[in-house]
Amino acid sequence: MSLNHNVNDARILLVDDDENLLRLMTLRLEGEGYQVDSVNGGKDALKMLNTHSYAAVLSDLRMPGMDGMTLYEEIVALRKDIPVILMTAHGTIEDAVSATQRGVFGFLTKPISHDSLRELLSNALKQRQSAAREDWCAHIITRSVQMEQLLDQAHRVAQRDVSVLISGASGTGKELLARALHKASKRADKPFVAINCGALPENLLESELFGHSKGAFTGAVNAHAGLFREAEGGTLFLDEIGDMPIPLQVKLLRAIQERQIRPVGSTKQVPIDVRIISATHKDLAQEMADNAFREDLYYRLNVVNLKLPTLRERSEDIPLLARYLLEQSAERHDVEANRFSDDALQMLATAPWPGNVRQLVNVVEQCVALTHTPVIPVHLVEQALSASEQKWPTLTEARDAFEHSYLLKLLKMTEGNVTRAAELAGRNRTDMHKLMKKHSLQSADFRQEAVAI
Template sequence: MKANSARILVVDDDPSLLRLLSLRLEGEGHDVSTASDGEQALRNLQDASFDLVLSDLRMPGMDGMTLFDEIVRKHAGIPVIIMTAHGSINEAVTATQSGVHGFLTKPIDHDQLRSTIESALEVSHFSNHDAWREDIITRSSTMENLLEQAYRVAQRNVSVLLTGASGTGKELLAKAIHKASPRKDQPFVAINCGAIPENLLESELFGHAKGAFTGAISDHQGLFQQADKGTLLLDEIGDMPMHLQVKLLRALQEQQIRPVGSSKHISIDVRVISATHRDIDAAMKEGQFREDLYYRLNVVNLQLPSLQQRAEDIPVLARHMLQTSAERQGVKVNRFSDDAMQMLTTASWPGNVRQLVNVVEQCVALTQSPIIGRHMVEQALSESGCIWPSLSDARDAFERQYLLKVLKMADGNVTRAADLAGRNRTDLHKLLKKHQLSTADIKAQSSVSE
């Protein structure tokens, strides 16, 4: 579908603005429907499909951001542009952090309106009408560019290497590539090469013949055969033992495998996608990964961004995970509070999307309210280790630990501790009060340790 044939829903409580925008957008070749409030907009979305929603922010009843939340929950994938006569930097930042595609200030500039709509429709046309990537939730331009590459690669019968940190969704992307490929109706088989004991991995991949080793009471079909005509994902390929790398290279070159303990070669037709979080270049330099295998696997390299690199996806992902987890656990929880969502969007996420899933799951499991607040998110983030302290917080933490150590060295004697720290007693007492440290506690700890 081209941008000039898009279906756009315009929502505003000002009839004259609705008429003006309708004329402008229809003049651009769009098919336009209108709604005077959020409730009517949701009814329109229920009755027909749209490529884009253009909504006022301030409306009686349901405002634009509440409407956006409902669209994300019920019609995920439709980009939303927010308009307001009360434009401010704070509102724009909040809207875009929440996953809104664009933010326009009234009176609407026609060129800005056109360019924002064109940008949003590139996302809409690519994501909404392609079931192959329906499990990948994103509004990030970085991810959309990656998915465009993935779709093009899926049409070619070439090996793909997926790289990126743990938890970025490499297996999910591998499944999407399979679903977009001509092999989509054939098996998709995955194996984690680092999770299988070395003595079993060869049998898992290539199969074995009856009697090949103790316990081999019958012929066993390996994963290459199970994935025949389809796709095989070799996850954590960087952990594959060297002697198996040789056999894998031979299988890929000859399109044949030989089960363990068998003299018979079996032809295979398998598209291989491999994935790793390791630095394969470094592994090759250290002699831990074969260069010829690397080039066989790495015909195309797709690198997944960290969650911080696609931070605009955090609100959309969090809402989706919240709804999914709440339904699975049978919990009545509707949303995150604004300050809780702000905390999610600014967290460091070293564990990426997988860590976000765990945090949301914990919040849903423990909540006793339909709205998950900041305190619960803060607790879950702290336990998962993804709160990055501010410079001030880091300085305070270091200062407190330093004071504890100095006081212990001085057995709780403030004068001696002040000398060790190079400060006078008055300054040290102020610091102890600031960090709620008691010399009596230090003395008690010292006597116990003795």
Template structure:
């Protein structure tokens, strides 16, 4: 038995190949390695077995009469999206391998199969499958990416520890979804999970939302507001886009975390709270600290554990899984009879850049489902959806940054790159203007007209 499998439960492998002699030989070898092997000689029989049996991995020939390996994979994807499928072929080409992996196939091997290579790939596939052993807490996070699985294991390890967590990741990568999963895996799971976007509210409203206010604390405060800290008492408070929190409010947040108590606006009394804080940002807080835009003491208070979510384009193996899941959810929600994306459509989705990450993928799939006239969505419809920039609606932070960049460019053009004049026109001091220019990678010299 393989040493890697000695301390684990016996992995169940479904082997599919129309070559009976090869089927028998591989079954003997894999059973000797410690796998529980079930072998069949066609895809249809494999699908029947999967109705009543649970497998950890499927190893199938690509070229088979009737249902070939890719068709079998497509069928498996419909009902068992997390199950790794490995394909083998004696007619392998680079194009076959690329097409298969882009569609979500776990790996691709050329016959005659190198047994050491096969064993390594099978063990890697088993490791991925057993990501599900983490439990239901992360069931809403759809992935087969090794980087994401490693991240989830780290998240589970710290979930029940009462430490602050900082999640880094670009907009649309699923930072709040990860925060909810951590809450669900913790001993606080039965208590509230409360979220707020720190960049979506002006400073005075954000303070009132977080810490609450007393009745009559300001104009319009006709009744007391307990605030989100008290609403999340015993549970988790998720502070999204923490990098956008004003400096003056950062001081009050730091005090609340240190003293484990809050003071509502307009109140003289402090109130004890028991809250686990998870924060998230798409910004580089190290750079923000250097620019005196984020407090160093608050950073270290929030960043006890740091988790980085990769961009969607960096976990391309997840795109077919996510697209299939989102398609089914959208079809069910809208009552539309659509089954899957065509092969070339999946290929197009996998190669897209996805600046808006998973949030953008959701929009593209929704548009495709809404506009399709067939059960299989063609590549032409995916291309149309990807080209519709209005279908990707930016977050408030993204929209604000985009406007800020265009505004600064226009301002520097008008002033011929004169930062002092630009500062005056913007109603900001030179220090602020230089910080904004640095934030957007702008150089005043690039806007100066050369002497003629």
């Protein structure tokens, strides 16, 4: 699963005490499409490495103060993933062997051959990107060109600390991509905190996000820090952001703009340093048109949009994913299942997969649970597919279905009297009208029905 290297995204740090060589090498590298920063000593190089991100370091071996090998050791202590190439006019085979044994990526002898420099840098960056892929998104299994392009874009975006909106159908792996983005970012050593914005009622969601002070409401016997502060320095993943109530959208927008929050029941503002990654399966453009999602918040969250394809759109990945999931599931359940039969794999590859990767995971799990043989037969796949097509709703879908059914019964019982319905539901009239609007229910329809009966 290789990444295509694009030198225009690669920034090189050039270190040499020879000003003339720095100018010449800078021109050469910029001519190849690289972005170049140059410094004339190891100490200045370390300062740059502390404040900038580099794809590779190209350094002289013999320099006054801090030589190239000492600089290399400092770089390894700081960032193990940056390839270092050393240059010297006094190179010997012994120097080169010693340097490479200690982990230096390559060794160039002055005068520098343009072809050797180009090849060594290209190989260094390809290896770094390949290693980075293994590290940051090892659990995203793909050979799809569409997914490879998406992951290339995601890796670049991860470095830039901007807000990202991940869109795509349910079950396509939005949280998996969000975790990968966090792992590839400069915040990787800080917390990744996730919450489903559609899984909690508005008052609880506000408390979960922003925290609350002791005694802020009934039951608040202790202060609660909230997820923004739990994610301090790291990433806060807001799943199903399209389900967030409008009043909370206003508070979230303020928190992003001001980079501070106010816990429920508190008068004090708390500064925050959090990267926001959000996700939705909804069409937010339509939600904005329906006044269900704030346009100003949308543009704050959607600095970069990453759209995950459906499983059918990456159908070449189905056999690959099925084998991977089988291996994982069999190991987890201690079952001696090691492959699908040819016709079973064919059935998997041609199924419609409305539930995407999540559905595939469930199908494989069921096959592993029921198999009595190392080779999973086609009838088990057919049985699991049939069961999975009876789609199990998400928590948000189940809650919405219950809410709709509850309102129908309530309005029928009160013959469309919104005040009486609100009293029975323990809500105020404003809340009741909002709920009715959400479910496209009109009180007049129930009054007419009552007359007709």
